[in-house]
Amino acid sequence: MALSDADVQKQIKHMMAFIEQEANEKAEEIDAKAEEEFNIEKGRLVQTQRLKIMEYYEKKEKQIEQQKKIQMSNLMNQARLKVLRARDDLIADLLNEAKQRLAKVVKDTARYQALLDGLILQGFFQLLEHKVFVRCRKQDLPLVKAAVQKSIPAYKTAAKKDIDVHVDQETFLPEQIAGGVEIYNSNGKIKVSNTLESRLDLIAQQMMPEIRVALFGANANRKFLD
Template sequence: MRNAKATQSELSWTQHPFPFPHVIPPQLAIQQCTAKMSQSHALSDDQVAGELRKMTAFIKQEALEKAREIQLKADEEFAIEKSKLVRQETAAIDTLYEKKFKQAAMSQQITRSTLANKTRLRVLGGRQELLDELFQNAREKVSKVAADDQKKYQAMLKGLVLEGLYYLNEDNVAIRARKKDFDITKKAIEEATKEYKDNVGSEVTVTLDESEPLPEGSAGGVFIVGGQGKIEINNTFEERLRLLEIDALPAVRETLFGKNQNRKFYD
């Protein structure tokens, strides 16, 4: 009868395996032990209880060892996953830091470039203001000469007229001047025509065009008209100073500010 029950129990455990495959299910172990002891010889109740305690202790020990094995494996897998996550997060942080660093470097470079350009423009603006002031002072001094020193101004007008005569090389030339300079311009024309004849050996007729005087706001000088009114030479002080600014500007800049280190080619 007991053997039949043990066999039925074994079939039941075979159909429903114990969670720990290496450990004998407690009930099956007890039944097998009881059946074995019954087959060999009869045991007292105390002996049976002692055998059962041993079997129970053995089963508990097996279960504890299996549990420790499972725990160790779980801890190992957790450590692996944890290390993987740490590496992934570290790589993400490094990538983000590198991106932020590049953005900061680019922003800093743009800021430095902007400040450098602003400083450069400010310096260039200051230099241009100084040059404008310099040439404005020159214009004022020339105007002052025309107003205060008539003898010197007449000599300057003579030179301007003579320059136009040499350039045109014509028989008839007209001169335009400021209305207040008509008298002194006539004297300058007389001296210029005489010198022109002495140097070139030919006569030239120079007339003062009083119908179209230069603006009174002009600093001085003359317009020389030739080619039957088709050719005009602007020999006013304003124009001569403008040309002087263009021609002398590089030398003036070098004198005031020194050589340009960024300039590679010179005329």
């Protein structure tokens, strides 16, 4: 029995509804799958970016920590240098004060005469020359001549050799020199500086470790003592 047009249209509508339902279900399935894949990819990207951000800030923290260490080291070094400069300035001030006090030694004629005797005789032994020249301050000329006359026989006896000593009466040591003498060999190329200032500087160099300990205490970082 043939289907009527109405039945055909009814079956066509039924088939179209079935196809549409299948399409909708497939579309929903695709959408759900796409949403799932999107969420997975979004989570992966978020995690990746989160790790990158964590790595970035971890690196920044390390850089900041390193900069802090460098800055702290620089500050400590600057502080040490300031302390060392302050100590050096204090020692320089003390030496300058000691040099100013040398004038008191010169004012004590008997003490200064004995000092000149020793400085001149020591200069003779340091040079060990047959002929020497002695230079002094102009105001010290009488004392130096007396010291030379006293030192010559002492030198000859101890060194068992003659010495010809000339006291320079034309060229004198500068007035700012506190006292003492300079002794030269015959051609003037070798000099023994036995001024009060040079002797003070020499003693200060030799005693500098003891001076530093007396002023600032022992260095805790120093493992060996000379």
